[in-house]
Amino acid sequence: DSGVTQTPKHLITATGQRVTLRCSPRSGDLSVYWYQQSLDQGLQFLIQYYNGEERAKGNILERFSAQQFPDLHSELNLSSLELGDSALYFCASSSGGQSWSYNEQFFGPGTRLTVL
């Protein structure tokens, strides 16, 4: 158990809908990262937050947004969902705010999103 929790585990929704995925980092970790893993594109980094502020941005679509709250949990909002958004969404946390070059990351179990 990494200490990172994600809810829900599974989510099934329809095209055009909006969903929110939630992540609670390990106790004491200030950074939260979001990743998407799909069958055709593999793992992709979406976005990083550090202590409430956006720190780094990857291949995140404009239809997607994230935020980190004062209690350090984070939410990833996906809107106007398309079939191609079906994927596993992972969050990870680390203690520092620097990039992957310096901090080991601890991954949550993921949320499997199915868009029908």
Add this chain to the structure above:
Amino acid sequence: KNEVEQSPQNLTAQEGEFITINCSYSVGISALHWLQQHPGGGIVSLFMLSSGKKKHGRLIATINIQEKHSSLHITASHPRDSAVYICAVISATNKLIFGTGTLLAVQP
């Protein structure tokens, strides 16, 4: 051509065998990570390397910055090592790039 290539894509080994998974990249990097993804989907960070070699239990990771190549070795492989192994590099421009993974099956 992908900026991060892993080989082989699939690997089947017998329990006890020595296993090598390779990662080659075409960009300048500041660090490289090896990740393990279990059949259930969970991801574990195995190593973070910027030079040389690291060892943890039966796992050894090496990196040759000049040759732009890293290897992950598993000694005395066990069926519980069956997983997808993913290489990820942090480019010099701070872009995170994942390889497509190597699916390892270790048979008893």
